[in-house]
Amino acid sequence: MSLFDWFANRRKDGPISQERQEREIADGLWSKCEACGVMTYTKDLKANQFVCVECGHHHRVFSDDRIHQLIDQGTWQPMNAQVQPQDPLKFRDRKAYSDRLRDMQTRTQLTDAVQTGTGKLDNLPLGLGVMDFRFMGGSMGSVVGEKLTRLIEHSTAAGLPVVIVCASGGARMQEGMLSLMQMAKISGALERHRTAGLLYIPVLSHPTTGGVTASFAMLGDIIVAEPQALIAFAGRRVIEQTVREKLPDDFQSAEYLLKHGFVDVIVPRTELNSTLAKLIRLHQPVPSSPLKPLHTVSNHHVAIT
Amino acid sequence: MPTTQRKTILLDFEKPLVELEERIDQIRNLAEDNEVDVSTQLRQLETRADQLRQEIFASLTPAQRLQVARHPRRPSTLDYIQAISDEWIELHGDRGSGKDDPALVGGIARFEGRPVVMLGNQKGRDTKDNVARNFGMASPGGYRKAMRLMQHANRFHMPIFTFIDTPGAFPGYEAEELGQGEAIAYNLREMFALDVPIVCTVIGEGGSGGALGIGVGDRLMMLEHAVYTVASPEACAAILWKDSGRAAEAAEALKITAQDLMNLGILDVLLPEPLGGAHADPVKATEILREALRENLESLLVLSPAERRDLRYQKFRQVGVFAETAHPSTV
Numbered sequence: 001m002s003l004f005d006w007f008a009n010r011r012k013d014g015p016i017s018q019e020r021q022e023r024e025i026a027d028g029l030w031s032k033c034e035a036c037g038v039m040t041y042t043k044d045l046k047a048n049q050f051v052c053v054e055c056g057h058h059h060r061v062f063s064d065d066r067i068h069q070l071i072d073q074g075t076w077q078p079m080n081a082q083v084q085p086q087d088p089l090k091f092r093d094r095k096a097y098s099d100r101l102r103d104m105q106t107r108t109q110l111t112d113a114v115q116t117g118t119g120k121l122d123n124l125p126l127g128l129g130v131m132d133f134r135f136m137g138g139s140m141g142s143v144v145g146e147k148l149t150r151l152i153e154h155s156t157a158a159g160l161p162v163v164i165v166c167a168s169g170g171a172r173m174q175e176g177m178l179s180l181m182q183m184a185k186i187s188g189a190l191e192r193h194r195t196a197g198l199l200y201i202p203v204l205s206h207p208t209t210g211g212v213t214a215s216f217a218m219l220g221d222i223i224v225a226e227p228q229a230l231i232a233f234a235g236r237r238v239i240e241q242t243v244r245e246k247l248p249d250d251f252q253s254a255e256y257l258l259k260h261g262f263v264d265v266i267v268p269r270t271e272l273n274s275t276l277a278k279l280i281r282l283h284q285p286v287p288s289s290p291l292k293p294l295h296t297v298s299n300h301h302v303a304i305t
Numbered sequence: 306m307p308t309t310q311r312k313t314i315l316l317d318f319e320k321p322l323v324e325l326e327e328r329i330d331q332i333r334n335l336a337e338d339n340e341v342d343v344s345t346q347l348r349q350l351e352t353r354a355d356q357l358r359q360e361i362f363a364s365l366t367p368a369q370r371l372q373v374a375r376h377p378r379r380p381s382t383l384d385y386i387q388a389i390s391d392e393w394i395e396l397h398g399d400r401g402s403g404k405d406d407p408a409l410v411g412g413i414a415r416f417e418g419r420p421v422v423m424l425g426n427q428k429g430r431d432t433k434d435n436v437a438r439n440f441g442m443a444s445p446g447g448y449r450k451a452m453r454l455m456q457h458a459n460r461f462h463m464p465i466f467t468f469i470d471t472p473g474a475f476p477g478y479e480a481e482e483l484g485q486g487e488a489i490a491y492n493l494r495e496m497f498a499l500d501v502p503i504v505c506t507v508i509g510e511g512g513s514g515g516a517l518g519i520g521v522g523d524r525l526m527m528l529e530h531a532v533y534t535v536a537s538p539e540a541c542a543a544i545l546w547k548d549s550g551r552a553a554e555a556a557e558a559l560k561i562t563a564q565d566l567m568n569l570g571i572l573d574v575l576l577p578e579p580l581g582g583a584h585a586d587p588v589k590a591t592e593i594l595r596e597a598l599r600e601n602l603e604s605l606l607v608l609s610p611a612e613r614r615d616l617r618y619q620k621f622r623q624v625g626v627f628a629e630t631a632h633p634s635t636v
């Protein structure tokens with residue numbers, strides 16, 4: 001029985017009272033799909049990697065769950081979890097940046113918008129970075145730049161492939177030019193990783209935009225995207241103001257980028273783990289003999305004269 | 306030179322200065338008509354005008370500096386390239402996108418006897434030219450042309466000078482379709498791989514990824530009144546303050562001036578501008594730029610390609626401010 005059938009059967013179990021369901025939504029026991037409106041047990045949604053069982057909509061998945069989905073149990077080794085954001089510009093818009101950071105850390109239990117580490121994916125060792133959209137829209141400041149750079153540098157030294165799951169609104173304005181420069185810093189680290197002959201695969205999840213798109217998201221040896229993810233450099237509204245016309249509905253979607261040659265493959269989340277494993281295995285060095293012989297022959301004898 | 310004879314484009318903070326200069330002119334004319342000797346008074350007033358100009362330009366706010374950086378008469382990339390080169394040939398085409406991008410120009414020049422590839426963002430010199438140049442906002446083809454020219458430089462061992470002057474990469478429909486993000490990203494990575502010396506100079510407006518896309522080098526230089534910002538103050542105000550009218554506040558908060566970037570450890574060389582800004586004395590501005598390019602190129606030419614790549618990497622590697630503590634409560 002497929003997972004899908006299992007969910008379908010489960011829904012047949014009988015109706016639940018309206019009242020009970022409302023109470024359970026409030027408790028977070030039930031989740032409503034923002035695409036099709038169908039209610040699913042949050043536990044079931046999580047079991048299906050936050051992909052709607054009804055319509056296939058990919059809900060946002062946060063860094064802890066993503067690591068859990070991709071990394072073999074017991075192999076995750078977080079790196080640089082102690083790297084903390086600062087407020088170098090003493091930035092204050094409608095709220096002080098230092099207050100924003102403190103609130104975000106309390107609310108998300110994250111230090112900043114990325115988790116990095118090493119682990120095994122289907123028994124394949126790799127360096128993994130996972131951005132987290134909850135933390136200030138996944139924006140890239142000094143901490144995101146530093147942690148990803150260290151991840152790439154470590155992977156280069158250790159000879160590991162790198163996978164970075166992107167989810168970002170772009171550069172973090174509250175750190176000004178320090179944020180912009182992280183784009184160059186990470187790209188420089190990727191240049192060295194690439195020169196070492198190692199594989200880098202960014203996974204573009206919803207949304208991947210701005211400075212992240214204009215740096216490490218687009219620098220993959222192979223670029224993977226999740227279905228219907230928004231992938232953009234400039235924002236849709238900015239472009240609509242510039243061109244003064246309505247843009248196609250699928251503009252800047254993963255499918256649109258694939259059609260235009262900027263994404264290599266769109267992979268449903270439920271197949272992400274196996275696809276990444278397949279890609280990494282296809283790039284592993286082949287031992288000495290370039291091709292498998294068509295048939296094996298035994299007992300060649302060399303005459304010694 | 307009296308301002309009234311030049312049809313200068315005035316910035317609002319220059320008003321007191323202009324009023325004073327107009328008074329000087331009036332007195333001079335009056336004296337000529339009546340054959341009175343007012344040379345002492347005139348000298349005093351002119352000294353005061355000089356002082357006032359110095360005071361105004363020494364204490365420009367970031368928003369005022371942005372106005373100077375965007376001044377329509379400010380020398381552009383092609384102005385500087387033509388002024389500092391003994392020879393120059395502009396080269397077009399990225400060999401891929403099917404059209405040339407006039408918002409990003411480049412070619413080969415002879416600089417102090419040596420062939421150098423020069424390229425940069427090009428704003429228009431008047432309204433018509435500005436429309437043709439897309440206000441200096443390059444398309445993916447522009448960034449790809451820049452990379453093609455830089456790889457040419459690498460192949461023939463020519464140093465590279467880039468000149469940055471753009472509000473940002475073009476946010477257009479076609480630009481997205483042709484991979485604006487990919488074009489910039491590719492340049493960021495590949496500029497680290499180049500063997501030849503690279504000197505980048507922000508001559509006016511350094512707008513976000515559109516500036517950085519030709520901004521990875523061994524040296525970052527900035528003219529005194531140039532700005533370099535992660536997002537335009539207007540866009541930043543619209544997003545963070547929900548009010549684009551508060552751009553002056555955003556310009557202040559974003560730390561976009563040359564001195565700010567020096568303090569943040571991003572800028573290597575701050576180039577003083579002639580009094581009143583580069584547009585007030587383009588010849589002098591050119592001399593300052595030429596001298597700085599020569600000096601920095603010389604110091605880079607003595608290094609090996611591997612040393613340059615290493616130092617270039619370290620230069621960007623060290624940018625960022627963060628803390629390392631075991632407890633997440635130190636913000």
Ligand SMILES: [Zn+2]
Pocket residue numbers: 033034035036037038052053054055056057
């Ligand atoms: Zn659904």
Ligand SMILES: [Zn+2]
Pocket residue numbers: 297
């Ligand atoms: Zn045989």
